Amino acid sequence: MQQQERVLVKHSVTGRMLVSSTDGLTYSFDPEGELTLIKIYGVSPAQGTAVVELNSELNVFRFEEPAEGPVIKHWYYVGDNPVRYDADTECLSITVQSEIEYRPDEYWE
Known part of the structure; x- marks a missing residue:
């Protein structure tokens, strides 16, 4: 079995899922x-459009x-970096400035 990976973009205030690679x-x-x-x-x-409107309130995660x-979870900090959406190519671009990697199994069993 191969490693799976997924990416999520969420609203940091409400926890609302905005984009998921599982789709x-x-x-x-x-x-x-x-x-x-x-x-x-x-x-x-x-x-x-929703992601761009909430650009200052985003959490981006990558799960290995x-x-x-x-x-293994990766949390990416967007800060005030560019968040853009190109409707013609359906491409969302998010620039992040830092990453925190952590393993949930190290915090609870």
């Missing part, structure tokens, strides 16, 4: 110096789910 979306992570550009493809205009071993 068949694809994504990429591209380091750009001290920042990372996350691109999520196949995002609907309604989702893209290995076939053997515990889940």
Whole structure:
């Protein structure tokens, strides 16, 4: 069995799910110096608009789910970095400035 991975974009205040790669979306992570550009493809205009409107209140997560071993969570801090949506290509671009990696199994059993 191969490792699974998923990406989620949530509203940090309400916890509302805005975008999830489990909906068949694809994504990429591209380091750009001290920042990372996350691109999520196949995002609907309604989702893209909601994310851009809430750009200062976003939580972005990446979950690594290995076939053997515990889940590894990555939390990305957006801050005041650019969040853009291109309706023509259905591409959501989120620039993040930091990442915190943690394993839930280290906090509770």
